Structure formats: C-alpha cells, structure tokens
Amino acid sequence: MKSILLGTAALALTASMALAASHGAVVRMGTEGAYPPYNFINDKGEVDGFERELGDELCKRAELTCEWVTNEWDSIIPNLVAGNYDVIIAGMSITAERDAVIDFTQNYTQPDPSAYLVAPGNEGLDVSKAVIAAQAATIQASFVASNGATLVEFATPEETISAVRNGEADAVLADKAYLDPIDAESEDLVMLERTELIGGGVGMGLRESDGELKAKFDAAIQSMKDDGTLNALIAKWEIGEAF
Amino acid sequence: MLCYLTTGKHMAIYVSVLVVLVLLAITAVTALIFGFGGAMAARSRFLPLSWFGKGYIAIVRGVPDIAFFLFFVLALDIGFEMLRHGIKCPDWTAPIWQGNDFVVCPEAKLPLGNAPQWVHETYAFFLAVLTFSIVFGAFAANVLYGAMRAVPRAQLETAEAYGMTHRQTFWRVLVPQMWVYALPGLSNLWMVLIKATPLLFLLGIEDIVYWARELGGSKTPRFTDYPHGDWRMWYFLALLVFYLAFTRVSEIALDRIMRRLTHGQATLAGEAQRKAAT
Incomplete structure (x- = not known):
C-alpha cells in the first residue's frame, strides 16, 4: 500500500515536473x-x-x-x-x-492617480459635464462613462491626446505617469489640478x-x-x- | 531627416512593405487555385460536389469580409490546436475549455510555446494568407465559373465532333479560352485584394498601417532621440501614394496581359486585333 502511494506520488511529481519543464521553457x-x-x-x-x-x-x-x-x-x-x-x-x-x-x-x-489634460485657457472646465477622451477598455473610460460626462473612446493612447489637440474632446483622462511627460513637452496642453484616484x-x-x-x-x-x-x-x- | 528614416523602427516599416508584397504574391496564386477548384466543383456533374462548390461561393460572397477575417483566423487556430491536441496528447484529462481559458497541452500549441518569435509571426502570416485565399478564392471561383460558361458553345461542340473526351475538351479547349473572359473580373479582384491588405492589421500582423500609425504618433524627447509632433498625416500620405502607385502599375501590367490573351480569340476585341493586323 505504502509503495503504491509512494509510486503514485512520484509519478505525479515527475508528471508535474515534466509539465513545468515544458511550460517553463x-x-x-x-x-x-x-x-x-x-x-x-x-x-x-x-x-x-x-x-x-x-x-x-x-x-x-x-x-x-x-x-x-x-x-x-x-x-x-x-x-x-x-x-x-x-x-x-x-x-x-x-x-x-x-x-x-x-x-x-x-x-x-x-494606484496611480489619473489626470486630465486640457487646452490652455480651459482650466475651469467642469469635467463632469465635458467631453472627455479616454482609451477604450481602460479604467479611465469606465470612470468617465459612470461619471455622467460624455465619453469619446479611442483605440490608442496617442489618439486620445490628438482628440484634445484638434478640439474633438475637451479633455483627456489617463494615468498621470503617461500624461506627465506629454504635459512637460507640449505648450498647447495643460494639466488640471484635479486628479481621480481609480484602479487598484x-x-x-x-x-x-x-x-x-x-x-x-x-x-x-x-x-x-x-x-x-x-x-x-x-x-x-x-x-x-x-x- | 535621413536619420529619422533609418532608425531601427523605420527598418520595421520597410520590412512590412515586403511582407505585404509577399502576401499578395502568395495569396494571388493560392486564391486562384481555390477559385479554380471552386469553379470546377460548382460545374461538376456530381451533385454533392456541385453543391459544395456553389455553397462555398455563396457563403463567402454573402458574409462581410471583415467578419470572415476575424472568424477564420481564430477558428483556424483553435481548430488546428484541438486537432493536434487530440493526436499528440490522448492521455490529457483536463478539459480544453476551462472557463474562459482555452488550454491545450503544451505539445499541441501551434507554434510551440518555446518557438522563437519569428516562427510565431510566420505562423500568423500563413493563417492570414489562408484566410485571404479562402475569401478571395470564392470570388475568383465565381468569376471563373462565369468565364467557363462564357466560352462559346460552338467551340466545345467542335471539340466533341473531333472526338475529344469530356476531360480533353475541358483542359484543351475550355480552359485556354476562358481566361480572356475571366481576366476583367480577376483584375478587379486583384485591385480589391491590394486594397484589402491593410486588413492584416486587424489580424494582429504588424503591417504598414500599424507602423505608419506607430511611427507617425507624436514622440516626446524623453523616450526617443528623434522627437517629433503628430506626423501621422504624412505617414498615411506615403501609404496612399504607395497603394496608388501599386494599383497603377498593376493596371498597366493587366492591360498588357489582356492584349496578349485577346490575340486570336473569337471575341470582339480579338476580331479587332485581327483586322488591324491585316
């Protein structure tokens, strides 16, 4: 009995190791x-x-x-x-x-706060009533949708920024870490003070x-x-x- | 400017141009074979085969391309892997569908999980070629089916009068003569095929559209030595010129082929050629 148990245990072990070896490749x-x-x-x-x-x-x-x-x-x-x-x-x-x-x-x-970028002069924007661009299927997109603002979704982060530049959206909502370098480089966009703490x-x-x-x-x-x-x-x- | 266009990233877009051209070359041939097979099946006197051919033409022609592209690539991949799973791992007891997950044994993965990245890319490429061939093959089948019926009946009767068998008539009289009727339709298909190559992008292959978008997107100096603003318009303009030039060259080539095929044919254009020569 004991040897059977040991045998099956050994078999199971080698099987799982073989699996791990092929998987871990x-x-x-x-x-x-x-x-x-x-x-x-x-x-x-x-x-x-x-x-x-x-x-x-x-x-x-x-x-x-x-x-x-x-x-x-x-x-x-x-x-x-x-x-x-x-x-x-x-x-x-x-x-x-x-x-x-x-x-x-x-x-x-x-959890990285999400921030807004807007066109200069638009800092007083009420983000709960504005048109906000966000990348599709992101936490920001579902946040905007549940927030009552009008959401415009784009497939890539790049397009969300362009949407604010060409006036299609009032603001873009994205991870602050993504927006920071863009904010620093471009004069035609400013970051709002307001941030949203979403995501885990x-x-x-x-x-x-x-x-x-x-x-x-x-x-x-x-x-x-x-x-x-x-x-x-x-x-x-x-x-x-x-x- | 020259430095911008010779970064490693830009090499990728040049390679992707080649990928598109290779895809076109392979797909044109395989789609024609699929089409020929489909047309032969459709006009077969053996009823089930004829139904199969007509069904293939009708179904693929009736469903939007894009639905087919998205469906086939996933379905073919899953189908191949399930087939290999059944053959290679008969002792595998865990279910294949675990909730959302599609899990086959590691040996059945296609390509194998530890294969280098280029194998994965080649595999994806050939899945794309197969999908393109199935879709465009159906259209080609319809064109060829029509062309085969357009060959004057008198030609076939003459062949029969000479004592040719059904098969001889098909290969020696019908097929050589049908191309002139098929070519206008096929050349249309070729143009549509060229224009359809950006669908590759949907199939997860990094083609010229993907790279044009990626390269054209604005770059901040923090992450690149070559910062620039939103240049997508210029990259897409280059694509536009590329496709336009390519279709123009194709048109010229197809015109030449048409002239050659018309030679000596019992069509209006063939007749005109004959009169001009005398």
Whole structure:
C-alpha cells in the first residue's frame, strides 16, 4: 500500500515536473508598446520602458526565459485567454471586471492617480459635464462613462491626446505617469489640478488556469518590493508613488 | 531627416512593405487555385460536389469580409490546436475549455510555446494568407465559373465532333479560352485584394498601417532621440501614394496581359486585333 502511494506520488511529481519543464521553457510577455513610460517601442524597434526592465528582472528572479510580444490593447485579454502569450504586462490596472476573466499578480505600482489634460485657457472646465477622451477598455473610460460626462473612446493612447489637440474632446483622462511627460513637452496642453484616484494599481495578467506561473511572478514581485529594487525602477521611470 | 528614416523602427516599416508584397504574391496564386477548384466543383456533374462548390461561393460572397477575417483566423487556430491536441496528447484529462481559458497541452500549441518569435509571426502570416485565399478564392471561383460558361458553345461542340473526351475538351479547349473572359473580373479582384491588405492589421500582423500609425504618433524627447509632433498625416500620405502607385502599375501590367490573351480569340476585341493586323 505504502509503495503504491509512494509510486503514485512520484509519478505525479515527475508528471508535474515534466509539465513545468515544458511550460517553463519560454514565457511570452504580451504588452501594448504604445504607453510610455510603462511600455513603448524604442528607436531600435524593441519593447522598452518601465515594464520591460521590470519584466526582465522578474523573469531573472523567477528563473524563466521570457520573450516580448506586442498586441493591440483592444484584444490584449482575448489573446491571452486564447493562449497566444502567457502574461499581460501592459500597465493594466487591477479591476474586479478584469479579474473575473483573468487573474492578476499582486500590484507592482501604487494606484496611480489619473489626470486630465486640457487646452490652455480651459482650466475651469467642469469635467463632469465635458467631453472627455479616454482609451477604450481602460479604467479611465469606465470612470468617465459612470461619471455622467460624455465619453469619446479611442483605440490608442496617442489618439486620445490628438482628440484634445484638434478640439474633438475637451479633455483627456489617463494615468498621470503617461500624461506627465506629454504635459512637460507640449505648450498647447495643460494639466488640471484635479486628479481621480481609480484602479487598484497595476499588476500582471495571467490565465486563470495558470496558477503556477502566477505564484512564481508573485514571489518575484515580492522579492523586488522587499529589497527596494522595485522602488528604484519606479523612481527611474517616474511611475507615481513608491511602495 | 535621413536619420529619422533609418532608425531601427523605420527598418520595421520597410520590412512590412515586403511582407505585404509577399502576401499578395502568395495569396494571388493560392486564391486562384481555390477559385479554380471552386469553379470546377460548382460545374461538376456530381451533385454533392456541385453543391459544395456553389455553397462555398455563396457563403463567402454573402458574409462581410471583415467578419470572415476575424472568424477564420481564430477558428483556424483553435481548430488546428484541438486537432493536434487530440493526436499528440490522448492521455490529457483536463478539459480544453476551462472557463474562459482555452488550454491545450503544451505539445499541441501551434507554434510551440518555446518557438522563437519569428516562427510565431510566420505562423500568423500563413493563417492570414489562408484566410485571404479562402475569401478571395470564392470570388475568383465565381468569376471563373462565369468565364467557363462564357466560352462559346460552338467551340466545345467542335471539340466533341473531333472526338475529344469530356476531360480533353475541358483542359484543351475550355480552359485556354476562358481566361480572356475571366481576366476583367480577376483584375478587379486583384485591385480589391491590394486594397484589402491593410486588413492584416486587424489580424494582429504588424503591417504598414500599424507602423505608419506607430511611427507617425507624436514622440516626446524623453523616450526617443528623434522627437517629433503628430506626423501621422504624412505617414498615411506615403501609404496612399504607395497603394496608388501599386494599383497603377498593376493596371498597366493587366492591360498588357489582356492584349496578349485577346490575340486570336473569337471575341470582339480579338476580331479587332485581327483586322488591324491585316
């Protein structure tokens, strides 16, 4: 009896190890590549940014080989679920809605306040009655929709900014970390004092059936939080508050 | 200016131009084969085959392209993986559909999870080619079906009078003569196909439209050595010129082919050519 139990245990162990070996071979990291400083395509045509550095470090700590792929924001969750890549690391805030479909690791940024950019002279804008641009399927878009303001959605963050520039929208609502560099560079846009605290911080998204990989990344994120390297990265890329 | 146009990112858009051209070249041939098969099936005297051919033409022609593109790429991918799952992992007990997740065993993944990125891209590319071929094949089938019926009946009767079998008549008399009737329709299809290539972007392939949008988007100096404002208009203008030039060249080439095919045909244009020569 004992030997049977041991035998099955050994079998189960080797089976799960074989599975882990074949699975752990390459982890495909899906990102958007259009949301600096979180992620963007650099001049060499490679994925770069806060999440590139973070992801590479996490993979090193979790002893995984990682590969970067880009995917449209619109279809980033369906393609994860269909198995085209294994992880979403694309500045995606943890929300209950998304959590129903996929799983999240613990957050690797503090909840980042969202800010508004408007045209100069329009600082007195009442954001609850204005036309607000936001990227489709983001926490900002659902916030604007529930807020009573008129929402205009765009597929890319870039287009939301253009919408304010060409007058299609009164303001754009997006993560402050994304808007800060744009605000600093452009004279034709100003940031409102008002910010909205929405979302529960940014985490990595994984398939619900992929608990093992999630545990590995959770542990790696925790170790980066503990030794302060995560805070250093957040400061380097100016992603909101430190932990 | 020259520096702007030779960054690594810009190399990607030049490569994507090649991708589009290769896609066109492969798709044109495969779609024609699909079309030929479809037309032959549709005019088959074996009823189920004829129904299959006519059904294929009717269904694909009737459904919006974009719905087909989005459906086929997902369905083909899932179909292939389920097939491989069934063959390679017969002992796999966990369900394939776990809630929202589609989970097949790692060996059945297509391409394999640990394959390099270019394999993934090539696979996506060929899924796209297959989808384009299925859709445009149906239109080509309809054109060829019509062209086969347009060949004068007298030609076929003459062939039969010489004692040719049904098959000989088809290959030696009907097929060589039908092209002249098919070409106007096929050239239309070719033009539509060229214009349809930006749909690649919908299929997740980073084609010229994707890169034009990405490169044209405004860049802040913090994240790039080559900052600029919103240049999308100029990039899309370049695309416009590219597509316009490409369709113009195609038109010229197709005109030449038409002239060659008309030679010696029992059509009005063929007759005019003959008179001009004498």
